[in-house]
Amino acid sequence: MTAVPVETGPKSSSERGALARARLLRGLLPAMSLVLVLLAIAWLNPRAISYFGFSLMLNLAIPIALATIAQMFVIAGNELDLSIGTFVGFVGCVTATWLKDAPLVGVLILLGSIGVYALLGALIHLRNLPSIVVTLGMSFVWQGLAILILPKPGGKAPDWLLSLMAFKPPFVPFPIIAALLIAAVVHFGLMRTSYGVILRGSGGNEAALSRAGWSLLKTKVVLFALTGLFGVLSGMALIGITTSADANIGNGYTLLAIAGVILGGGEFVGGRVSPIGAVIGALTLALAASPLLTFMHIPPDWQVAANGAILIIVLAARVLISRKER
Amino acid sequence: MKKILVLSALAAMLASGAALADTSDKKIAFSNNYAGNSWRQAMLDSYAIVTKKAVADGVVAAADIFTTADKEVPTQAAQVQNLILQGYDAIVINAASPDALNGAIKQACDAGIVVVSFDGIVTEPCAYRVVVDFKDMGRQQVEQMAKFHPEGGNLLEIRGLAGTSIDDAIHAGILEGVAAHPEFKIVGSVTGDWDQTTAQKAVATILPSLPEIVGVVDQGGDGYGAAQAFAAAGKPRPTIIMGNRQDELQWWKEQKDKDGYQTWSASIAPGVSSLAFWVAQQVLDGRTDVPHDLLVPYLAFTQDTFEAALPKIPKGGVASHEYTQEDAVAAIKANIK
Numbered sequence: 001m002t003a004v005p006v007e008t009g010p011k012s013s014s015e016r017g018a019l020a021r022a023r024l025l026r027g028l029l030p031a032m033s034l035v036l037v038l039l040a041i042a043w044l045n046p047r048a049i050s051y052f053g054f055s056l057m058l059n060l061a062i063p064i065a066l067a068t069i070a071q072m073f074v075i076a077g078n079e080l081d082l083s084i085g086t087f088v089g090f091v092g093c094v095t096a097t098w099l100k101d102a103p104l105v106g107v108l109i110l111l112g113s114i115g116v117y118a119l120l121g122a123l124i125h126l127r128n129l130p131s132i133v134v135t136l137g138m139s140f141v142w143q144g145l146a147i148l149i150l151p152k153p154g155g156k157a158p159d160w161l162l163s164l165m166a167f168k169p170p171f172v173p174f175p176i177i178a179a180l181l182i183a184a185v186v187h188f189g190l191m192r193t194s195y196g197v198i199l200r201g202s203g204g205n206e207a208a209l210s211r212a213g214w215s216l217l218k219t220k221v222v223l224f225a226l227t228g229l230f231g232v233l234s235g236m237a238l239i240g241i242t243t244s245a246d247a248n249i250g251n252g253y254t255l256l257a258i259a260g261v262i263l264g265g266g267e268f269v270g271g272r273v274s275p276i277g278a279v280i281g282a283l284t285l286a287l288a289a290s291p292l293l294t295f296m297h298i299p300p301d302w303q304v305a306a307n308g309a310i311l312i313i314v315l316a317a318r319v320l321i322s323r324k325e326r
Numbered sequence: 327m328k329k330i331l332v333l334s335a336l337a338a339m340l341a342s343g344a345a346l347a348d349t350s351d352k353k354i355a356f357s358n359n360y361a362g363n364s365w366r367q368a369m370l371d372s373y374a375i376v377t378k379k380a381v382a383d384g385v386v387a388a389a390d391i392f393t394t395a396d397k398e399v400p401t402q403a404a405q406v407q408n409l410i411l412q413g414y415d416a417i418v419i420n421a422a423s424p425d426a427l428n429g430a431i432k433q434a435c436d437a438g439i440v441v442v443s444f445d446g447i448v449t450e451p452c453a454y455r456v457v458v459d460f461k462d463m464g465r466q467q468v469e470q471m472a473k474f475h476p477e478g479g480n481l482l483e484i485r486g487l488a489g490t491s492i493d494d495a496i497h498a499g500i501l502e503g504v505a506a507h508p509e510f511k512i513v514g515s516v517t518g519d520w521d522q523t524t525a526q527k528a529v530a531t532i533l534p535s536l537p538e539i540v541g542v543v544d545q546g547g548d549g550y551g552a553a554q555a556f557a558a559a560g561k562p563r564p565t566i567i568m569g570n571r572q573d574e575l576q577w578w579k580e581q582k583d584k585d586g587y588q589t590w591s592a593s594i595a596p597g598v599s600s601l602a603f604w605v606a607q608q609v610l611d612g613r614t615d616v617p618h619d620l621l622v623p624y625l626a627f628t629q630d631t632f633e634a635a636l637p638k639i640p641k642g643g644v645a646s647h648e649y650t651q652e653d654a655v656a657a658i659k660a661n662i663k
Binding site: 057 | 361390392393394395396397398399400401403404405407408409410411412413422423424425426427428429430432433488489490491494
């Protein structure tokens with residue numbers, strides 16, 4: 001970890017002005033990169049910029065956005081969750097089997113898994129364990145459970161979930177409405193309520209928070225439980241789109257979710273996260289990784305590398321701007 | 327009366343499926359979810375060779391290849407959706423999951439796109455499936471083993487990538503074979519992920535705890551690694567079923583030259599990608615009688631045939647076969663009952 005500069009004394013007004021500009025730039029960057037990617041797609045394939053096109057291109061971004069929000073909660077508490085991808089896969093398998101055949105059992109399993117997340121938060125706090133180690137271990141547990149539930153791909157999403165994810169509202173494609181809704185709800189909860197400030201504060205300055213009388217155990221449990229909750233939502237949304245599950249379905253989400261949080265203006269330490277940025281970051285990643293790449297007609301040998309290059313370029317722009325701020 | 331005869335003859339001609347429509351303005355995309363092993367590389371090579379010629383000859387307008395950056399289902403689902411937006415007429419697909427892509431496949435069918443899956447097939451009824459009989463391949467391994475070891479004995483099984491339909495089918499076939507040959511007993515099972523290094527590590531780990539092994543049944547891409555593990559442990563060399571990889575057949579040849587070592591080798595030919603391409607072309611051509619499930623044979627080598635094939639396989643590659651339009655027509659015919 002690099003030393004975080006300690007802010008001492010009052011700053012001159014010009015310094016403050018530069019800082020505010022950099023903050024604004026940082027806040028706008030996720031949105032700017034999304035617009036850039038959209039422009040590139042519009043230029044490469046105008047057909048994609050339509051109601052049908054957006055529905056197709058963005059519907060798989062919804063589970064990514066939810067997984068990114070899930071990851072954002074643990075990052076707000078200075079932790080990392082390396083198990084979110086396999087957890088999404090586990091939820092997917094439960095959704096395609098128990099939740100359809102025995103809804104009550106399915107709901108209980110999903111609630112129980114959120115409980116497991118809360119317990120993990122408590123364990124990490126009480127034993128002072130590194131979250132990376134604990135969640136890496138849990139990723140194998142979730143993966144194992146997923147294969148146990150669904151040894152071979154299959155199952156079917158509950159009908160209500162299928163019709164929800166296939167919902168076609170007038171004028172605005174469903175994925176866009178869903179993204180706005182997720183961003184608004186989480187932004188209000190985490191940025192605009194007083195307990196949201198406490199939650200972020202647990203990542204910003206633990207010592208101050210505990211001296212002020214707040215329970216750090218409770219904040220950690222709440223953050224992890226919220227991660228579990230959004231992980232469950234992500235898994236369900238994913239199965240609602242794919243219609244059927246596979247034990248390995250969510251594995252890629254772990255790193256995508258971390259990248260989404262960072263792209264959206266979050267920091268690994270300090271409780272600095274942005275729910276709106278995270279959702280935009282997830283959409284940008286989803287668009288840059290797949291539609292943009294497909295439309296560019298890159299020779300197959302280079303496609304995998306090009307995907308990586310796009311991610312690096314987008315993330316590098318983000319890092320450059322936040323360095324200016326320092 | 328005569329008129330009716332002529333008409334019915336005409337109808338029969340139409341149904342027999344000669345080139346009806348022109349496919350020279352059709353675009354076919356290939357959606358692939360993984361390119362990281364020798365088999366997949368050979369699959370892409372075979373596909374590129376066949377489709378380049380088809381495009382040059384004006385059979386189709388374009389045949390582009392798209393590989394996803396990771397093996398994940400959601401990435402490939404997104405890719406299929408993008409191919410729909412790109413306006414392709416057909417999608418040939420090696421799918422990451424038999425079921426979990428069905429949502430995207432259905433969207434493609436609804437947009438009027440012909441979808442032909444192979445190797446990693448999709449279960450969505452509107453798609454076509456070019457299937458290799460993996461279950462029979464598993465069963466045949468035990469049949470061959472019974473020829474080499476009529477007295478029976480202990481077998482070690484190496485499984486493929488967990489959770490895939492292929493692993494499941496080969497495993498089921500092996501179990502069926504063992505049920506038919508009770509003189510064999512599977513005493514150990516490891517996961518080799520169709521990869522020599524993984525298989526070698528897995529076999530080396532389990533070997534000390536096993537009784538004497540007479541044979542190894544596996545899924546291809548893992549035989550050479552298994553042989554290395556046995557050699558490193560100083561254990562007697564069992565009969566290891568091979569999977570058409572160059573290193574496997576090369577090792578087999580060395581052993582055969584040394585002491586007449588016998589085994590059997592089988593795998594799905596990577597060139598089955600080119601067969602899937604021709605099936606897509608035939609459907610675009612207006613053929614309506616193509617069965618949605620096409621069973622095609624796997625590629626097997628015996629003690630007498632493998633040495634002739636060995637020089638043609640690139641180092642680190644796998645034995646392949648490029649299919650022609652006639653092969654596809656013949657395969658379709660063989661599957662129409």
